[in-house]
Amino acid sequence: MAADLPGDRNSAEMMAECAEDLATHGHTADALEWFSRIVEGGEPELGPHAALRIAGLLVDDDLEAAQAALRYAADNGTGDVAEIAADNLSILAEHEVPTRTEPATLEEVVGRTAIARVLLLSAEGDAGAVAEVLQQAAECPVPDIAAAAAFELGNLLEDNGDLAGAQTAYRQAAELRRPRVSGQAAINLGLVLSKQMDVRGAHAAYSLAVEVGDPDDVAKGNGLLEQLAALGDLDEVHARAQQLDLTDPDLVGGSAVAAGEQYLGDGDLQSALRAFEKAMDTGHPVHAPEGAAWVAAAFYQVEGMHGAEAAIGRLAEIGRADLTPRAWFMFGCRLVNGGNFKDGEKAWKRPVGDARAAAECGRQVVRGKTAKAEAAFEEVLTVTPDLAGHLGGMTLQVGDLHTGSRAKATYELALRFGERSELPWLIEEARASLTR
Structure with a gap:
C-alpha cells in the first residue's frame, strides 16, 4: 500500500522505515529499491534524505551513482541532509576524486540506483529480478542510463536464448546513440541479426556502430562490414541466407x-x-x-x-x-x-572414446615420430575423419614452433596428412610453409 502513494509523507515514512530495516540486516539491494521509491515519489524532505542514504550504500560499489545521489541531496535537501551531502562531496574532492558539480535529477538518481541494484542482484543469482530491474531502468528518461540498461538487458536475454528480445533491447541501446554503449550495442545487434540470417539488417547495424561508436567499436564495425562485403552482393547473400x-x-x-x-x-x-x-x-x-x-x-x-x-x-x-x-x-x-607441449600431452591422455587415435597421433607429432604419427592418422581417417583437419592445423603449428630440419619434416608430415585426408586448404598451407 505504501508504494502506491509515492508522494505522500506518511507513505514515504513507512517506506523509509522498511528500507532502514532492510539495510540494517544486510539486504542492500532491497533497501536501495525502497529508498529509490522515496526519491521517485518526490517527497520534498524525505526524498533528499533517501538519496543521501542511497549514496552511503553505494559509495564503495558505484561511485558514479553515489555522487549523483549526493548531488541531488545537496541541492534539494535542507538542514543536515544538504550539509552532510555537500561535506561528502568535498571529502571526495580532497581525495582527488573527480567530483560532480552539475545538478542531478531524481530520475537520474532512480535510474543509476537501478543499475547498481542489477550488480547486487546478479551476485545473488536472481536472474528474474535482474531482468525486471533492467526493463524498468531501460525506460529511464536519462538517455545514458536507458542505453546502459537496454544494453545489459540485451546481453541477459541473448544469454537466455531470447534472440528476439535481445534484438529489441540492443536496438534501443544503439539508437539512443550514447558514446559509452551504443556502438557495442549496434555490433551485438548485428551479430544477433546475423544469427537470424538477416544480412541486410546486420549490415545496417554494423554501419550504425561505425557512426555512433568509440574508436574500438568503429574498428570492429568496419571489420564486420568488410567480412560482409567479401561475401558478395548484399541482396544476393541475404536471399541465400533466408533459405538456410x-x-x-x-x-x-x-x-x-x-x-x-x-x-x-x-x-x-x-x-x-x-x-x-x-x-x-x-x-x-x-x-x-x-x-x-x-x-x-x-x-x-x-x-x-x-x-x-x-x-x-x-x-x-x-x-x-x-x-x-x-x-x-x-x-x-x-x-x-x-x-605448451607438456600440458598438451597431459590433455591428450584423457580421451578414451573415439578421439583416442587423434590424441595418439597428436602425441607422436609433438615427439617428432612421423612414422607412428602417420600410422595413427590412418586410424583417425577410419574412425574420426572429421578430426583430421584439427590434426593437420596443429601439425602446421608445431612446424612453426621448430626450425631447420625438424620444421621441414613436420611440414612434410602436414602435407601428407592433407593429401591423405583430401583437404585442399591443408595441402596449400603445408606447401606454402615448405617454400618459406
Whole structure:
C-alpha cells in the first residue's frame, strides 16, 4: 500500500522505515529499491534524505551513482541532509576524486540506483529480478542510463536464448546513440541479426556502430562490414541466407565458434565465452567440443587443468558426455598450438572414446615420430575423419614452433596428412610453409 502513494509523507515514512530495516540486516539491494521509491515519489524532505542514504550504500560499489545521489541531496535537501551531502562531496574532492558539480535529477538518481541494484542482484543469482530491474531502468528518461540498461538487458536475454528480445533491447541501446554503449550495442545487434540470417539488417547495424561508436567499436564495425562485403552482393547473400535452416546444429555451432573466435580477436572474452557456450549447446560432434575446448583454454589460464576439467565437464551436464574425449583432444591442440607441449600431452591422455587415435597421433607429432604419427592418422581417417583437419592445423603449428630440419619434416608430415585426408586448404598451407 505504501508504494502506491509515492508522494505522500506518511507513505514515504513507512517506506523509509522498511528500507532502514532492510539495510540494517544486510539486504542492500532491497533497501536501495525502497529508498529509490522515496526519491521517485518526490517527497520534498524525505526524498533528499533517501538519496543521501542511497549514496552511503553505494559509495564503495558505484561511485558514479553515489555522487549523483549526493548531488541531488545537496541541492534539494535542507538542514543536515544538504550539509552532510555537500561535506561528502568535498571529502571526495580532497581525495582527488573527480567530483560532480552539475545538478542531478531524481530520475537520474532512480535510474543509476537501478543499475547498481542489477550488480547486487546478479551476485545473488536472481536472474528474474535482474531482468525486471533492467526493463524498468531501460525506460529511464536519462538517455545514458536507458542505453546502459537496454544494453545489459540485451546481453541477459541473448544469454537466455531470447534472440528476439535481445534484438529489441540492443536496438534501443544503439539508437539512443550514447558514446559509452551504443556502438557495442549496434555490433551485438548485428551479430544477433546475423544469427537470424538477416544480412541486410546486420549490415545496417554494423554501419550504425561505425557512426555512433568509440574508436574500438568503429574498428570492429568496419571489420564486420568488410567480412560482409567479401561475401558478395548484399541482396544476393541475404536471399541465400533466408533459405538456410537456422536449426541446423552444424550451421549454428559453426557460426557460434566463428563468432567466439572473432570476439577473442577483439579482446571481448565474455562475449566469446557466451558464443562458445552456444556452440556446446548444439551438441554437434565437432562444434560442441570445439566450443568446450575454447572455454577450457580460457579457464585453464586462471585455474590450470582443474579449470579446463570444469569447462569440459559441462558437456556431460548437458547430456553429451560422449563428446568429452573430443573436447580434451581439441583442448590439447589449443595448448600445443601455443607451445605448451607438456600440458598438451597431459590433455591428450584423457580421451578414451573415439578421439583416442587423434590424441595418439597428436602425441607422436609433438615427439617428432612421423612414422607412428602417420600410422595413427590412418586410424583417425577410419574412425574420426572429421578430426583430421584439427590434426593437420596443429601439425602446421608445431612446424612453426621448430626450425631447420625438424620444421621441414613436420611440414612434410602436414602435407601428407592433407593429401591423405583430401583437404585442399591443408595441402596449400603445408606447401606454402615448405617454400618459406
